[in-house]
Amino acid sequence: MALTDTFIKQVKASKPAGDKHADGGGLYLLVKPAGKYWRMDYRYLDKRKTLALGVYPAISLAGARKRRDEARKLLAEGIDPSQAKRDDHHAKTAAAGHTFEAMARQWLRNTQAERAESTQHKNTSWLEKNIFPEIGAMQIAAIKPRDVLAALRKIEARGAIESAHKIKQLCGQVFRFAVASGLAERDVTADLRDALAAVPGTHYAAITEPKQAGGLLRSIFDYSGHPYAVAALKLAPLLFVRPGELRAAEWAEIDMDDALWRIPASKMKMNFDHLVPLSAQAVVLLRGVHAMSGTGRYVFPSIRTADRCMSENTVNAALRAMGYPKEAMTGHGFRAMARTIMDEVLGERVDLIEHQLAHAVKDVNGRAYNRTSHLPARREMMQRWADYLDKLRIGADVIPLHAKN
Structure with a gap:
């Protein structure tokens, strides 16, 4: 006879x-002085086995x-329910350590050498104050785009729109790290591309008049700061990459024989x-730097440790020391200098610039150029x-601005 709630109680x-008190289908209640236990007897690969289904009254x-029926369904599919239970337990145990916060802190540790100490502190603080309280305890594989968006909306509501975008990028890096580690399926922040308010246009102070640019270049060549700072300053106008890309340059990325970074x-x-x-001028400068830092990883290592690259404030601090306030010129301003003068003075092709x-x-067909286009x-x-x-630096052949017109 099937068991009843009254009998069990x-x-x-x-x-x-x-x-043992049988209920049917292999299910029975094992009643001991210490308690009452649900068990199920079954056969798998001609072996008699017993599956624990829980404790009464929990x-x-x-x-x-219900648990018996689920086990019988697994058996019908050729799966051992005891093994399935163990696998599920192992998966849940492993997942317990794969929270967003755990993954983020591991990512921060693993990539620490790639950023300045101040940036490491800032990124950690951003996550600790804004993200960990919201989704830090969630399993990273279970987080949905709406979970991240809810946290970002709170940042946005404070008026910190730019910070919300930067923190979203940080979260994306953590998710991509989890994907690479096999602990998440994808970067869910990709679904939030247009979800946040647009960042107000950022203006980086820059010198864009040729005569003023010539004066700046002369100041750079007269600057007597640390050799790494001097070299970075001299390369900044020649290469006009983003400041973070310049200071994090690695020797493994640079082929001086092919003159290519x-x-x-x-x-x-x-x-x-x-x-x-x-x-040719950039190669000469790099060969000079190679004599100082060529045995290490970074072209411009930190003066404190070769394991990190130059501080993000080095170039701007040098400009300040040379007498250029932040309202006049920044490390990022070399990009605007090149963009303006190459277009309006030298008449270079805008798409190449x-x-x-x-x-x-994009080309005329709307396709994005690949990295080797028009090399x-x-x-x-x-x-x-x-x-x-x-x-410009020696004061010769200075063409007036807007000569292209």
Whole structure:
């Protein structure tokens, strides 16, 4: 006879080893002096086995029958329910350590050498204050786009729109780290591309008049700061890459024989590889730096430890020391200098300039250029630019701005 709730509630053990009370389909209640236990006997690969289904009253009669039916379904599919239970337990145990916070802290540790100490502190603080309280305890594989968006909305509501976007990028890096580690299926922040308010346009102070640019170049060549800072300052106008890309340059990325710097996608804002042709002047400067830091990883290592690259404040601090306030010129301003003068003075092709700035550029058919597009033409353009900067610095052949018109 099938068991009843009343019987189960009232039945007591009659012997120390316990009594079995069958319910059907292999399910029975094992009643011991210490408690009442649900069990299921079954055969798998001609072997008799027993599956534990829970303890009464935490698991009711109806609950035990449901678990029995689920086990019988697994058997019908050729699966051992005891093994399935163990696998599920192992998966849940492993997942317990794969929270967003655990993955984020591991990512921060693993990539610490790639950023300045101040940036490491800032990124950690952003996550601790804004993200961990919201989704830090959630299993990273279970987090949905709406979970991340809810946390970002709170940042946005404070008026910190730019911070919300930067923190979203941080979260994306953590998710991609989890994907690479096999602990998440995808980066869910990709679904939030247009979900946040647009960041107000950021203006980076820059010198864009040729005569003023010539004065700046002379100041750079007269600057007597740390050799790494001097070299970075001299290369900044020649290469006009983003400041973070310049200071994190690695010798493994630079081929001085081929006069080419290959910046991997992982370091680029647009997430694609970027090729920077090196003028003859840039190669000479790099060979000089190689004599100082060539045995290490970074072209411009930190003065404290070779395990990290130069501080993000080094170039701007040098500009301040040279007498250029932040309202006049910044490390990022070398990009605007190149963009303006190359276009409006030298008449270089705008698409080549934009490509060299690592901006998204498309051909006439709307297709994005690949990293090697127009490389010979860009090599020639970068050499013309370097030669022009030399002329500006020595005060010769200065062409007035807007000469193109």
